[in-house]
Every structure is written in structure tokens, then in C-alpha cells.
Amino acid sequence: MEQAIHPNISVDCVIFGYDFEKLNVLLVERTLLDESSGKVVFSDLTLAGNHVFVNEDLKDAAHRILFDLTGIKDLYLEQLGAFGDPERLSGHNDQLWLNYLGYKPEDRVITVGFYALLNCEQVKIVLKDRTVKWYPLTEIGQLAYDHNRILEAALHDLRIKIRTAHLAFELLPEKFTLSQLQKLMEVVLGKTLDKRNFRKRLLKLKSLVQLDEKQKGVAHKPGYLYAFSKEKYDLYDDQDTFSVIM
Amino acid sequence: MEQAIHPNISVDCVIFGYDFEKLNVLLVERTLLDESSGKVVFSDLTLAGNHVFVNEDLKDAAHRILFDLTGIKDLYLEQLGAFGDPERLSGHNDQLWLNYLGYKPEDRVITVGFYALLNCEQVKIVLKDRTVKWYPLTEIGQLAYDHNRILEAALHDLRIKIRTAHLAFELLPEKFTLSQLQKLMEVVLGKTLDKRNFRKRLLKLKSLVQLDEKQKGVAHKPGYLYAFSKEKYDLYDDQDTFSVIM
DNA sequence: AATAGTTATTGTATATTTGACACAAACATG
DNA sequence: CATGTTTGTGTCAAATATACAATAACTATT
Structure with missing residues (x-):
């Protein structure tokens, strides 16, 4: 697999986890520190996402991101569609963050949304270099980029598709x-x-x-x-x- | 609107037309001529599609393509999702064609599929610089690129969504x-x-x-x-x- | 003007599905 | 062994789905 990152195409995953009580979503903390003072410039939350590699299939990229975060290989994955508003990365914090990561903030990036389903029991090791946590769906506030829109689309799709019976089984042990x-x-x-x-x-x-x-x-x-x-x-x-x- | 073409992102539209008899799809002829002899190297069919402009919203791009082909501005449009198989442009004819158009054939292009609905009566002027025709859905053979997959996805979605009543009205006068x-x-x-x-x-x-x-x-x-x-x-x-x- | 051909419009009886509702049985705990 | 808690089950009434056919309104033809 070619490892060069594609600058214009990313994948974002809404990872739904069910804990027998409520639906949760796995979110990643995004904290920018001021380089000199070490103070927090801002801190907020994003969906699990990343750019795809130049020769990587979209679904493979989503699976890779899921594996890195949860250690699970065969999660149920559903594509939501592409999100390509030219302004989707133009929030103030988003621009600072992209700059910090070394991307060109003015670059056009369209993202392809996916959602994954799992039972919270299935995932043990959620820790990595960045803080990743379950957040109850009902308590999720404003997310980075256009991630609230992606979350909304995922929830909408889940509510329709769960009637097709087999989706529910993905959320249970x-x-x-x-x-x-x-x-x-x-x-x-x-x-x-x-x-x-x-x-x-x-x-x-x-x-x-x-x-x-x-x-x-x-x-x-x-x-x-x-x-x-x-x-x-x-x-x-x-x-x-x-x-x-x- | 910025007019520079984005090399990595395209939009393809399945344009469904109903003629009170059957469902048709508007397809574009793709004929490559040998430069010296003038003979036909190959000739096949594609969905209506094109690259997006670098600062153009995906849906706007789809509307633009539809307008160029049908002269209609406010068609019903539904996004199908992104198609990003790295091999999706690697067919023999596809490579020849991309080369002929001046694209780098090895470039990764992901496309976002849409489908549009209209009544065949609505569209009069279908002619442009390339041959564009209605083809009965049941008589469509192999298309260029991964366009059969996109068509399949569109039909599947249409069959589900038409139960939500208002879709049907788009296909009638x-x-x-x-x-x-x-x-x-x-x-x-x-x-x-x-x-x-x-x-x-x-x-x-x-x-x-x-x-x-x-x-x-x-x-x-x-x-x-x-x-x-x-x-x-x-x-x-x-x-x-x-x-x-x- | 009559007739043939075609499609529009309408109701009923039956089978099926949905929705509301309550109580005894099985386990752990103390 | 008494208490607390959740499981597992059936019936009846109402709503909904399905199958089915005869008359009305128009044009075209003669």
C-alpha cells in the first residue's frame, strides 16, 4: 500500500457504541497549545478521521482509522456520502489546527463520511497518542469542522437502517x-x-x-x-x- | 466562482427520465478517434459527469452538469455517496480516454455520485458538442469507468426512496x-x-x-x-x- | 347516429396485522 | 424464606390489506 497522504480526500467515521444504556460516540480531543507559553489556545472534539492514502480505497481508509482507534478489524461500516462544502474547514479553530498539522489551510478537502457500529464491551484499548473517549450521544455539543452535520447524517441513516433488523446485532454482543x-x-x-x-x-x-x-x-x-x-x-x-x- | 478544475474530485450524475412507458437514463457517447487515420478506436457510453471546480460545492457541480446537458436548472438531485476504488479508472479504454483529454491517467480521482429525476417531456435540447441520448434502463450494457456500479446504486436508492411519495412527482409532468x-x-x-x-x-x-x-x-x-x-x-x-x- | 374500443371510477367482503393489556414463574439477595 | 426484579406468555378489538367486477365517459370507425 502506498503511504503518501492524499491532500484533498479524507474520511471521517462516526463510531457508535452501545453500552446497554445509551448510544455513545467515540470522539477525539483536539487541543492546540501555544508553542511558547504552552497555554491551551483551544480544545474541542472531532470525529475519528484522517486523510486517505493516495492509493487507498475509501472503505479501507475508514477501516484503518477504526483499527487504530479501537484495535478491531471487522467493524460494521456504512458509507454516508461525501461532504464537500468548500467552506467546511474555514472555522477559525479549524484553520489554526490545519496550519499546526502542516496542511495548507486553504486546500480544498472533501471528506467521505462513514459510520461504524459496535458494542462498548468490544473495545478495551481506546488510548493512543491522543485522548479518545466515549461521549453519550445526547451530550454532544459543537464539534470541529462540519462534524455535527456528519453526525446528524449518520444518526438519521442509522435510525432508518436499524429497521432492517441486522444492523441492531452489530450493537450487541x-x-x-x-x-x-x-x-x-x-x-x-x-x-x-x-x-x-x-x-x-x-x-x-x-x-x-x-x-x-x-x-x-x-x-x-x-x-x-x-x-x-x-x-x-x-x-x-x-x-x-x-x-x-x- | 473559481474556474480551475480539481484534478482529483469529480461528480457523476445518473439522470433518470420517465416517458410514461419506461425509465430511461441520459448517457453520453465517448468516441475516441485515431488521430492519423481518423478511425474509431473505441466508442462507448458514460454517465453525465465531470470534474468539479476547486471552489465549487459538490451539489453545485452536479447542477452545473445537469444544466449543461438538459438546460434545466432546478432538477431534483440526490447524492448517492462517494466512489473511490483506486482502480476505478484503470480500464483500457478509460486510460486512453483520460490521456486523450489531457488528464494524467494515473491520477487518483474519486467521484461523487448523484441522481436526478425528470420527465422526458421537460427536456428538449439535449444536443451539445457530444452525443447525448436517452437509453431505456433495461437496455443499458457496459458503461465506462465504474459507471455501472453508480447506476446500480442509483436505481437501488430510487426504488427505496420512491416510496416516500414525493419522489414520484419529479418524474411526472x-x-x-x-x-x-x-x-x-x-x-x-x-x-x-x-x-x-x-x-x-x-x-x-x-x-x-x-x-x-x-x-x-x-x-x-x-x-x-x-x-x-x-x-x-x-x-x-x-x-x-x-x-x-x- | 350507432357501435366498438378503451380507460376511468367506485365499494364490499374477507383475511391479516396491529395494539392494548396483566399475571405467574424464576432467579439473587439479605 | 420473604422481597425485589425481570422474564415469558395469550386474547380480543380495531385497523389495515387484499381480492375482485360492473358501469360511465370519451374517441374513432362505420
Whole structure:
């Protein structure tokens, strides 16, 4: 792989992490220090992103960025589209930062947005040379560049696509209870669902298989564990999808 | 607007045109002549596309390309995403053509796909310096570059989004009959629909208004004309959308 | 002027899906 | 063993989806 950086094309990833409570997004701190005084000029947050290499496929670049941050190789990745407003890097802090990194601040950069889905349990080592943390979706304020727009687009797409059933499984561990799945849908869709009706529908999904195993160590009646069967999903394809869940 | 061409970023548009019979796509002929003999080296078809200007918004670039080809300014435009396979321009003919146009064939170009919708009646002057023609969707063979992939993505997106009601109106003239609308849905969705049930559902749409006018000059009972009301659509917003049509 | 050809318009009965709702069983804890 | 907590399950009414056919309105032809 050619390692030269392409000056005009970048990739930004909205990394959604679910912790059984809420949706979080992995954000990277961007802190500029004054070179002489060492004082903080500004400090804010960005999505995980970087320029692509000149001979690198866009999706490969996204996977590379995800791997560097989470150590996971095969994350679910969905492209959101290109963001190419000529003014997208023209914020004051953005210009200072690009200059600091050695880019030409006036260069046109279009970015391709992706989003990734994972369960927070999956990612242990989040630390690197820069501070990277989970932020609850509901508490995210203003981000660098046009990253709020990208986040918005990602959330919009997630809310639509999660109805196609298999997306939800990316946000859960391998084995999960129906209640955990329901809670996830409630968090993402932003509304509560009826337990009995939810189960009735879910059990129609051929790709959702009940295991011979129950939850352990919980102070209540343990639920059966379920898993997503990729084989059955591939088999039944689109019958097993779309608006199965509401 | 800065007129310098950006060497690394292009825009390609899938222009869908409906002619009350079938879906068509506007394609551009790409014919390379041997400079000395004048013989045709190859001749094939491409989507409507071009490089963006360095300070031009992506959507603006798409509109510019559409205007140059159709003379229409306000076409419905939807972004499909970025296509960035490093090998996307490496076909034999593609390399010859890029060289002929004066680009560096080895340059990395990512393209952003869009699709536009219009009724074939809307566009009169299709001629320019290069041959541009409507091709029935079902008869399109192999296109240049990765344009078959872009076309596929556009069609997929169109089939999903047309269920959100207002897309269909872009493919019809201002006034249309319910049968014309039904035929359009049948063509796009690729299946026949029950007339009575179709009408029952459609008439629930608040944004679809019946005019005091009937079809004229047809050799059968004339149908009422209908129109799409953008005002009512904006008013009722998402109640008026999604899976109203099946 | 009558007829043939074509498409528009409309309703009902049946099957299917959705939505609301409550209680006993199973585990951990103290 | 009593308490707290979550699981797992069925029915009925309402809404929605589907299948289906006969008459009306126009043009073209004779």
C-alpha cells in the first residue's frame, strides 16, 4: 500500500457504541497549545478521521482509522456520502489546527463520511497518542469542522437502517436477551415499545435464533440468550428485513 | 466562482427520465478517434459527469452538469455517496480516454455520485458538442469507468426512496392522472399494482390534490388530473410519506 | 347516429396485522 | 424464606390489506 497522504480526500467515521444504556460516540480531543507559553489556545472534539492514502480505497481508509482507534478489524461500516462544502474547514479553530498539522489551510478537502457500529464491551484499548473517549450521544455539543452535520447524517441513516433488523446485532454482543435487543431499539428509535408485541414480531425473524443458554448472575428470572445467525440471514435475505421492528 | 478544475474530485450524475412507458437514463457517447487515420478506436457510453471546480460545492457541480446537458436548472438531485476504488479508472479504454483529454491517467480521482429525476417531456435540447441520448434502463450494457456500479446504486436508492411519495412527482409532468402515477410506480418498483387499492391509498395523501380539469384528446373516458402540492406536503411532512405506496 | 374500443371510477367482503393489556414463574439477595 | 426484579406468555378489538367486477365517459370507425 502506498503511504503518501492524499491532500484533498479524507474520511471521517462516526463510531457508535452501545453500552446497554445509551448510544455513545467515540470522539477525539483536539487541543492546540501555544508553542511558547504552552497555554491551551483551544480544545474541542472531532470525529475519528484522517486523510486517505493516495492509493487507498475509501472503505479501507475508514477501516484503518477504526483499527487504530479501537484495535478491531471487522467493524460494521456504512458509507454516508461525501461532504464537500468548500467552506467546511474555514472555522477559525479549524484553520489554526490545519496550519499546526502542516496542511495548507486553504486546500480544498472533501471528506467521505462513514459510520461504524459496535458494542462498548468490544473495545478495551481506546488510548493512543491522543485522548479518545466515549461521549453519550445526547451530550454532544459543537464539534470541529462540519462534524455535527456528519453526525446528524449518520444518526438519521442509522435510525432508518436499524429497521432492517441486522444492523441492531452489530450493537450487541454475540449473545443477548430479547430485552436487551428491545432496549437497544428503544434507545435508537427514541420511543418505548410494547414488550409482548415486540417479542411476537422478533420471533418471526428467521435469523434470530434462541440458544440453549440463559442469562447468569442476574438478580431476577434469567432470560434466554439469543444470537444472530448470519447463515440464516443470508438464506432468507430480504424476507427477514424491513420494518420487522417498529 | 473559481474556474480551475480539481484534478482529483469529480461528480457523476445518473439522470433518470420517465416517458410514461419506461425509465430511461441520459448517457453520453465517448468516441475516441485515431488521430492519423481518423478511425474509431473505441466508442462507448458514460454517465453525465465531470470534474468539479476547486471552489465549487459538490451539489453545485452536479447542477452545473445537469444544466449543461438538459438546460434545466432546478432538477431534483440526490447524492448517492462517494466512489473511490483506486482502480476505478484503470480500464483500457478509460486510460486512453483520460490521456486523450489531457488528464494524467494515473491520477487518483474519486467521484461523487448523484441522481436526478425528470420527465422526458421537460427536456428538449439535449444536443451539445457530444452525443447525448436517452437509453431505456433495461437496455443499458457496459458503461465506462465504474459507471455501472453508480447506476446500480442509483436505481437501488430510487426504488427505496420512491416510496416516500414525493419522489414520484419529479418524474411526472405538473399535471397527471392517477393511472399515470400508478404506471410510474409499477415501472420503478417492477411489479403490477391493484388499481382500486392503489387509488384508495393515494387519495389519503394530503399533498396530492385533484384539479378541476380532465385529460383531453384521449380515445377513452378522460381521467381527472392531479397535481402535487408542495405547500401541503411541507405542512403535513412525514405523515404524508413512507410506504404509502407499495 | 350507432357501435366498438378503451380507460376511468367506485365499494364490499374477507383475511391479516396491529395494539392494548396483566399475571405467574424464576432467579439473587439479605 | 420473604422481597425485589425481570422474564415469558395469550386474547380480543380495531385497523389495515387484499381480492375482485360492473358501469360511465370519451374517441374513432362505420
